Amino acid sequence: MISALAWVRKGAAAEKPTTYEMTEEEYAKLQSVAAAEISDAKKELKKKSKFDEEILNDPALKDFDLENYDTEEEEEEEDDNEEDEGKQETNLFSNIKGLAYYDDNEEDPYITLKDGEAIEEDEEDEVQIFGTDNMLLVAKTEDDISNIEVCVFEGENDNLFVHHDFMLPAFPLAVEWLDYKVGRKAEQPGGGNYVAVATFEPRIEIWDLDTMDSMYPDLVLGTSDKKALRKAKGKPYSDFHTDAIMSLSWNKNVRNLLASSSADTTVKLWDLSAAKCVHSYNHHKDKVQSVQWHPSEASVMLTGGYDKRVGAFDSRASGAISWWAVDADVESVMWDIHSPSHFYVATEAGTVRYFDVRNVSNGKGDAPIYTLVAHDEAVSAMDQHPTIRGMIVTGSADETVKVWDVRENKPSMVISRNLDVGSVFAAKFCPDEPMLMAVGGSSGESRIWDISSNADVRATFGNAAKLGATPAKEKPLVGLQKDADDDEDRDAIISEMYGSAATDNTKIMQDDDDASMASDDE
Known part of the structure; x- marks a missing residue:
């Protein structure tokens, strides 16, 4: 499942990322964490042993002799296992005399890369990121394992591949790219290339995207005190979140500020330079699903929650909040970057509503300028074109992605497509190539869709986007490119089992399938 996406601007990534190397302090930290985990496990085991002993000593159960239950069967299984292990050892080492042993790699004729030979140059070429490449961050979960895939998109070749990735402690709910240095590089001059990740755990992890094989995030916002979290679980707390973090928003005008919203009903303001929460807002009565800073007013914030309300306020004076009521739980809120006095609200009922933040009386906002019934199910993804006014995109649990023309406050659908990603959870326009859109969903697949070649999009927005004539x-x-080694391994296995003719036939069938898919796209 792909739960969130974020683009990185061209040129922001380091041309040659570095490889992470653990320090002695980090090794000591790792040992300390492992020792603490082992200690907790021993305590739990001790409690369980004490409980089991109480059960065994219960007078009512004495006649059943539970202490020796299944002992004879276990002994027989152990004997059988010992016999099997003995046979395996005999077979495993029966031909040991035929094995050759070499003191070093120089003597071994089967090792072509001798000791001391440099391979760093080839490795650097493989990981190099060019200034013409876009980077796409994909929050992915598969078989209960969550990670961030740092993908590179080569636009000239329409090639998307995973450059490197890093593991996450829990299911990711939001990702936010930041051009602000933290952690080990905080004192270095220039911009940064980081991603903030929100998960079901009530902490925010910030990772350096220019460092591969990282063991730890460069910065963690929130507490790791398990006792404090258990005590405050789900309750509003001033210094840290106590439940899943649903949304993140980086303040591009005041670059050290990051806002987060949580299922604990709070919105928090974090100072990245001090690595601490500097303010907690408690104005919602239920989970706060979405938060976003105003694009130009550095202190103004927009929030939406499961209490079916949207709030707009100045973070310096949180007591004066303007409220708007909507028809269902809020899925996301979004300021209109082309008209910053307006904002969009997507809901679980499948609607998108458009409001004017200036139309307020006594703290209560007026009715929406328009309501767009966008989908049959929840609008789980929403974005706006960065340069073309009036173009927005929505994605839904109904598995469709739709492009809309909302100019003149008269919304109309331009195109609707099923991109074969399952329920759509993320849809983002590329900031450098605005007619490219990344989409991800429940199938675990991500797609990049070039909408500039669509006839309906060209007919509607062609002049604004300067697209020219309709393409043929x-x-x-x-989609993500498969590793070529996978295909080679598959062909080798088929050839070994059925001969080379079978491999040739398989290749022909694959070519036919590719041609068929291309025809469907046309």
Whole structure:
């Protein structure tokens, strides 16, 4: 499942990322954490042993002899296992005399790369990121394992591949790219290339995207005190979140500020330079699903929650909040970057509502300028074109992605497509190539869709986007490239089992499938 996406601007990533190297302090920290985990496990085991002993000493159960239950069967199984292990050892080492042993790699004829030979140059070429490449951050969960895939998109070749990744402690709910240095590089001059990740755990992890094989995030916002978290679980707390963090928003005008919203009903303001919460807002009565800073007013914030309300306020004077009521739980809120006095609200009922933040009386906002019934199910993804006024995109649990023309406050659908990603959880326009859109969903697949080649989009927004004449055919979707080694391994196995003819036939069938898919896209 892909739960969140974020683009990184061209040129922000380091051309040659570095490889993470643990320090002695970090090794000591790792040992300390492991020792604490082992200690907790021993305590739990001791409690369990004490409980089991109480059960065994219960007079009512004495006649059943539970202490020796299944002892004979276990002994027989152990004997059988010992016999099997003995046979395996005999077979495993029966031909040991035929094995050759070499003192070093120089003598071994099967090792072509001798000791001391440099491979760093080839490795650097493989990990190099060019200034023309876009980077796409994909929050992915598969088989209960969550990670952030740092993908590179080569626009000239329509090639999308995973450059590197890092593991997450829990299911990711939001990602936010930041051009602000923290942690080990905080004192270095220039911008940064980081991602803030919100998960079901009530902490925010900030990772350096220019460092591969990282063991730890560069900064963690929130507490790791398990006792404090258990005590305050789900309750509003001033210094840290106590439940899942649902949304993140980096303040691009005051770069050291990051806002977060949580299922604990609070919105928190974090100072990245001090690595601490500097303010906690408690104006919602239920989970706060979405938060976003105003694009130009550095202190103004917009929030939306499961209490079916949207609040707009100045973070310096949180007592004066303007409220708007909507028809269902809020899925996301978004300021209109082309008209910053307006904002969009997407709801679980499948609607998108458009409000004017200036139309307020006694703290209560007026009715929406328009209501767009966008989908049959929840609007779980929403974004706006960075340069074309009036173009927005929505994605839904109904598995469709739709592009809308909302100019003149008269919304109309331009195109609706099923991109084969399952329920759509993320849809983001590329900041450098605005007609490219990344989409991800429940199937665990991500797609990059070039909407500039779509005839309906060109007919509606062609002049604004300077797209020119309609192309002969629409470009196919771009997905993550499979590793070529996978195909080679598959062909080798088929060839070994059925001969080379089978491999050739399989290749022909694959070519036919590819041609069929291309025809469907057309």
